[in-house]
Amino acid sequence: xxxxxxxxxxxxxxxxxxxxxxxxxxxxxxxxxxxxxxxxxxxxxxxxxxxxxxxxxxxxxxxxxxxxxxxxxxxxxxxxxxxxxxxxxxxxxxxxxxxxxxxxxxxxxxxxxxxxxxxxxxxxxxxxxxxxxxxxxxxxxxxxxxxxxxxxxxxxxxxxxxxxxxxxxxxxxxxxxxxxxxxxxxxxxxxxxxxxxxxxxxxxxxxxxxxxxxxxxxxxxxxxxxxxxxxxxxxxxxxxxxxxxxxxxxxxxxxxxxxxxxxxxxxxxxxxxxxxxxxxxxxxxxxxxxxxxxxxxxxxxx
Amino acid sequence: xxxxxxxxxxxxxxxxxxxxxxxxxxxxxxxxxxxxxxxxxxxxxxxxxxxxxxxxxxxxxxxxxxxxxxxxxxxxxxxxxxxxxxxxxxxxxxxxxxxxxxxxxxxxxxxxxxxxxxxxxxxxxxxxxxxxxxxxxxxxxxxxxxxxxxxxxxxxxxxxxxxxxxxxxxxxxxxxxxxxxxxxxxxxxxxxxxxxxxxxxxxxxxxxxxxxxxxxxxxxxxxxxxxxxxxxxxxxxxxxxxxxxxxxxxxxxxxxxxxxxxxxxxxxxxxxxxxxxxxxxxxxxxxxxxxxxxxxxxxxxx
Numbered sequence: 001x002x003x004x005x006x007x008x009x010x011x012x013x014x015x016x017x018x019x020x021x022x023x024x025x026x027x028x029x030x031x032x033x034x035x036x037x038x039x040x041x042x043x044x045x046x047x048x049x050x051x052x053x054x055x056x057x058x059x060x061x062x063x064x065x066x067x068x069x070x071x072x073x074x075x076x077x078x079x080x081x082x083x084x085x086x087x088x089x090x091x092x093x094x095x096x097x098x099x100x101x102x103x104x105x106x107x108x109x110x111x112x113x114x115x116x117x118x119x120x121x122x123x124x125x126x127x128x129x130x131x132x133x134x135x136x137x138x139x140x141x142x143x144x145x146x147x148x149x150x151x152x153x154x155x156x157x158x159x160x161x162x163x164x165x166x167x168x169x170x171x172x173x174x175x176x177x178x179x180x181x182x183x184x185x186x187x188x189x190x191x192x193x194x195x196x197x198x199x200x201x202x203x204x205x206x207x208x209x210x211x212x213x214x215x216x217x218x219x220x221x222x223x224x225x226x227x228x229x230x231x232x233x234x235x236x237x238x239x240x241x242x243x244x245x246x247x248x249x250x251x252x253x254x255x256x257x258x259x260x261x262x263x264x265x266x267x268x269x270x271x272x273x274x275x276x277x278x279x280x281x282x283x284x285x286x287x288x289x290x291x292x293x294x295x296x297x298x299x300x301x302x
Numbered sequence: 303x304x305x306x307x308x309x310x311x312x313x314x315x316x317x318x319x320x321x322x323x324x325x326x327x328x329x330x331x332x333x334x335x336x337x338x339x340x341x342x343x344x345x346x347x348x349x350x351x352x353x354x355x356x357x358x359x360x361x362x363x364x365x366x367x368x369x370x371x372x373x374x375x376x377x378x379x380x381x382x383x384x385x386x387x388x389x390x391x392x393x394x395x396x397x398x399x400x401x402x403x404x405x406x407x408x409x410x411x412x413x414x415x416x417x418x419x420x421x422x423x424x425x426x427x428x429x430x431x432x433x434x435x436x437x438x439x440x441x442x443x444x445x446x447x448x449x450x451x452x453x454x455x456x457x458x459x460x461x462x463x464x465x466x467x468x469x470x471x472x473x474x475x476x477x478x479x480x481x482x483x484x485x486x487x488x489x490x491x492x493x494x495x496x497x498x499x500x501x502x503x504x505x506x507x508x509x510x511x512x513x514x515x516x517x518x519x520x521x522x523x524x525x526x527x528x529x530x531x532x533x534x535x536x537x538x539x540x541x542x543x544x545x546x547x548x549x550x551x552x553x554x555x556x557x558x559x560x561x562x563x564x565x566x567x568x569x570x571x572x573x574x575x576x577x578x579x580x581x582x583x584x585x586x587x588x589x590x591x592x593x594x595x596x597x598x599x600x601x602x603x604x
Contacts (some may be wrong), residue, residue, distance in 0.1 A: 022410070025424060033425065042424045069406060069413035073422045075431035079381050101405050103440055104371060105470040105538075108324070111371035120375045122327060122344040123335065129377035138405055140442045140465060142472030163442060168407035170444030177490060178482045185487060188479060236407075 002133055002159045003210070003232050004202040006095055007257055009062035015293040016252075016300065018097065018234070019057055019285075020264025021050055021085055022067035025074070027269050029281050043077035049281070050085045053268065056282040057289050058092040063133075065097040065234075065262055083130055095133045097234075101163060103138035103145055110148035112137075117160075118152035134159045136212060136234070139189055146196055150209070153200065159208040164190045164224060167214025167237030176220075186220060187227060194228045204257060206232040213251060215243025215261065222250040225258065233259035239266035239292070245299035252300045263292055304435055304461045305512070305534050306504040308397055309559055311364035317595040318554075318602065320399065320536070321359055321587075322566025323352050323387055324369035327376070329570050331583055345379035351583070352387045355570065358584040359591050360394040365435075367399040367536075367564055385432055397435045399536075403465060405440035405447055412450035414439075419462075420454035436461045438514060438536070441491055448498055452511070455502065461510040466492045466526060469516025469539030478522075488522060489529060496530045506559060508534040515553060517545025517563065524552040527560065535561035541568035541594070547601035554602045565594055 010016050025033065025042040032045050054064065066089075071082035089096050102112040116135040119126035139146055139162045149160050165175055165186040175186040190211060197207025207230050213221050215237035225233075233251045237243035238261050251259040270288035271281040279287060312318050327335065327344040334347050356366065368391075373384035391398050404414040418437040421428035441448055441464045451462050467477055467488040477488040492513060499509025509532050515523050517539035527535075535553045539545035540563050553561040572590035573583040581589060 024413075037425050037427055039422075039424065039429055039431070067406075067410055067413075069404070069410045069417065072417040073413045073431055074424075075417075075422075075429070076378065076382055076385060078431070080378055083378060101440075102371070103403050103405070104369075105468065105543075108369055108371045111326075111369075111375045115371065115374040115377075120341075120377075122341065122376075123339050125339050127341055127377070129341070129375055129380070138403075138440050138442055140440055140476060141468050141470055142475035142477070144470050144472040166407065166443050168443055168446050170446040173444035173494065174442060174487070174491065175444070177487070180480045180482050180484075182482075185476070185479070189476065192475065241407075 001200070001202040001208065002157050003206050003208050004204060006063060006260065007204045007206065009095060010260065013060055013062050014297065015061060016260050016296055017061050017289060017292055018063040018065045018260045018262045019053070019061050019267050019289065020065045020067060020262045021053065021268070022070045022264040023050055023268055024070055029271065039074045039077040043074050043081040046074070047081040047084050050081070051088055052282045053285050054089050054092055054094065056286045057267070058089070058094050060286070060293070061094070061289050063095040063097060063260060064089045065099050067099040067264065086130060086132060097134040097136070098130060098132040099136045101136050101138045103141055105141060106144040106148060109145045113148040113152045117149060117158040118156060132158070134161060136161045136163070138163050139192060143192070143196070150196060153208050159210060161210040161212050161234040162189070162193045162196070164193060164211040165213050165217055165220045167216045167241050167243065171214065171217070187223065190224050190228050190231070194231055197230055201230050206230055206258065210234055212236065215248035216241055218247040218250055221248065225251055234262065235259050236262045239263045245295045249299045256301050261296055266292065303502070303504040303510065304459050305508050305510050306506060308365060308562065309506050309508065311397060312562065315362055315364050316599065317363060318562050318598055319363050319591060319594055320365040320367045320562045320564045321355070321363050321569050321591065322367045322369060322564045323355065323570070324372045324566040325352055325570055326372055331573065341376045341379040345376050345383040348376070349383040349386050352383070353390055354584045355587050356391050356394055356396070358588045359569070360391070360396050362588070362595070363396070363591050365397040365399060365562065366391045367401050369401040369566065388432060388434060399436040399438070400432060400434040401438045403438050403440045405443055407443060408446040408450060411447045415450040415454045419451060419460040420458060436463060438463045438465070440465050441494060445494070445498070452498060455510050461512060463512040463514050463536040464491070464495045464498070466495060466513040467515050467519055467522045469518045469543055469545065473516065473519070489525065492526050492530050492533070496533055499532055503532050508532055508560065512536055514538065517550035518543055520549040520552055523550065527553055536564065537561050538564045541565045547597045551601045558603045563598055568594065
């Protein structure tokens, strides 16, 4: 069961980090950008960068999260790099998450589910498109937009993370609204997510339907941890967005489990930081992952 | 201004229809499917089908809406067909809408905005990826996830449609929740959308920030029409999903403007209906568009 696998890999590596491979061409070192002037060149350079990052973190980080928006913006060539990045990380033994926040009505959600978690039939044969272990989704459309994902999750041992309380500043505009029963919109979304996961709870007590809960809102995260006992959290907002390890420790249970923390720019662009000066981009990324792991474990287990 | 252009084209053709080009390979006539057994073949067949549909409706329908999920499920080859379909419809003089319901935090929303409405820089040059006149978005993350789209809309004369009240059965689970002030979540989302559009109102009184409002919920649509006087509606749910022309007429103003109605399977699969028997798929699609136009105009203007 996929969430069990993720938890076991986190335990094995003693590292609740997911590395966000959200690679803008602009992030690359100057020598990799030099002379590149079109999407094909940018996509090729980004893929080379991603592979070197993955090579240097795959033995210490359990999972990558590839943010598809960063690849869609380079057109078809970018989409090819997205696919190659997913496949390369999987080959290197990492779990792979596509961060795409897909959402639609049932018939269309079924297409998204096929694209990222399932298979698409052509005549009598079926193929995967952008095969991932996990996909992020947005539940604004309610249960019938989520059910197609649940079907493929069961068939192919996959997982999803649904947005509950996002890490951005304006997340509260809609998500923090108080309902007439005194609960908030994000708590209600949390209750739907907990319900969607009830048939897929693994041996550690967490289901294959996770929730996105931002590190930047510790008080809300604490409430959600209490109300969503079977839901594994994907926690963005650490580092570049301002969330600290001490902010997000409320997302974890007494065994130090219950969530995985994303960092993207903090890893990819570590080589630009003063503290990693003199290291190559991939060595800096590795060191940033080690530092992040130690920082998280200090807060979560300390 | 893009919404003015859309309204003018609707008036010129006397047709408030957007044709949903949500083409599953399964929808194709048997002779087009015969012998096809992989994504490359499926994507090629779907493109040929889409082009013939577009050829046969471009002089009577103002706009196409291409649902990206139906292309993502055929992988890279599907994405190529998606792009070719957008470009072909634009060449034929149609306005083109990408239905992708994208959503994310600001920095990532900026990537999506570049991909569909803007341009992505590579060194000193910039290119479009999947250039569209309009894009659908999901506002669950609040204003800072929408602002990047507004920036590119202004720079390149583009528009968005944000989900407010969707056409699916379970849309009410979250969207119909009552807030402590007595309003619903969808009304609150509607108020955000109206606010996001306030700086882009065109000569017909409608802004470039539209709303998705399902034809299957006429009572909610009536409320939203009253509360969102400057917001143009993209109206799914007509036909296959059960919404009728009489249900959706509440979305239109006294001049018969204010919305555009989507039909997808009702057009693409018209050739399978008893009433269009004997027609080719593209002739049936054209006749279905004519019948839909007459049905809509009867209800809206009658």
